[in-house]
Amino acid sequence: MTMTTTTDVAGWPLAGLRVAHRDLELRYLSDELLHDLAAVAAGGVHAPDVMPFTKPWTRGTPEEVARNVLVYQWGLRSELTPAKWSIELAVVLEGRVVGVQGMYTRDFAITREVTTGSWLGLPFQGRGTGARMRALVLQLAFEGFGAQLARTEAFVDNPASNRVTRKLGYLPDGTVTSVRDGQRAVSNRYRLDREGWDRRAAAGGFVLEGVELHGVDEARRFLAIDEGAHLA
Numbered sequence: 001m002t003m004t005t006t007t008d009v010a011g012w013p014l015a016g017l018r019v020a021h022r023d024l025e026l027r028y029l030s031d032e033l034l035h036d037l038a039a040v041a042a043g044g045v046h047a048p049d050v051m052p053f054t055k056p057w058t059r060g061t062p063e064e065v066a067r068n069v070l071v072y073q074w075g076l077r078s079e080l081t082p083a084k085w086s087i088e089l090a091v092v093l094e095g096r097v098v099g100v101q102g103m104y105t106r107d108f109a110i111t112r113e114v115t116t117g118s119w120l121g122l123p124f125q126g127r128g129t130g131a132r133m134r135a136l137v138l139q140l141a142f143e144g145f146g147a148q149l150a151r152t153e154a155f156v157d158n159p160a161s162n163r164v165t166r167k168l169g170y171l172p173d174g175t176v177t178s179v180r181d182g183q184r185a186v187s188n189r190y191r192l193d194r195e196g197w198d199r200r201a202a203a204g205g206f207v208l209e210g211v212e213l214h215g216v217d218e219a220r221r222f223l224a225i226d227e228g229a230h231l232a
Contacts, residue, residue: 013222016215017089019136019144021208024129026089026101026136028215033090034073036097038066040121052119052158054178054185082224083107091120091133098124101133103141109227112148114141130164135208138168138197144216145225148194153187155180165190169197169205 019026027033042062046052051059057068076086088102099120105113116137120130141147153176154161170190177186192200201207220226 013218014087014215017087017140017219018212018214019089019140020212020214021132021136021210023094024132024136025092026133026140027092029073029088029090029100033092033097034070037073037090037100038069040097040099041069041119042066044122045119046122050157051181052155052161054180056181082109082222082227085223089137091118091129093124093129098129099133101137103137108145108147108223109225112146113151114145114147114149115151115153116141117152125160130160131167131206132208134164134168135206136211138192139208139211140213140216142194142197143211144213145220145223150192150197152190154190155185155187162188167206168192169200169203171196 014028015030017028029037041058042065045058057072058065060068073088076088080086084106085108086102086104088100090097091099091101099118101118102116104115104117105111108114116134118130118133118137120133138150141150150170151173152165152170154165156162156175165188170192173189173191175186176189177184179185196203196205
């Protein structure tokens, strides 16, 4: 693992945040990458007869879907504070944006808990990228930010997401019921603690060697991650 420090010329502390492994990277969503991401979403994220999201933001014309991505991401930027942050990073494969990987939390400096979520453009699914990008964001959470617990959920009828989660060594954590398209929908909940992350190789979990972390020090200061360490 390599950590370097990078501060954007405009002074935005998250601009240099990047997680890299060979041909795959998670990068801070600059305006340029964000427009590329919107174009990926406009090209399709899932088959028309399924809905893997609670909010059906992927429905509509390509222009409407792209606009949904832009509005949502601009909102995340404006609402980011040390007390509550949602960091979504562009998934860049061989230099091309293919999806997004997010990490979300409240009061992280005290709780040391995160939740993750993600999506890939339809043409880029089924190639193992989903497991790799999740492993990268977990590397950032556990090794970069000092998380102690990562959570995630997946609808029971989303086998690909459930499969990736189990592959990475998460443990079942019950179920949760929500409303999707006006219907009752059940999701599987999962948890992965720091001890599980450290022993995942021995347990058959997915491991990436040689992951590089960049821009972590600036992000930690901006998010006040260490200010609550004495309370944790």
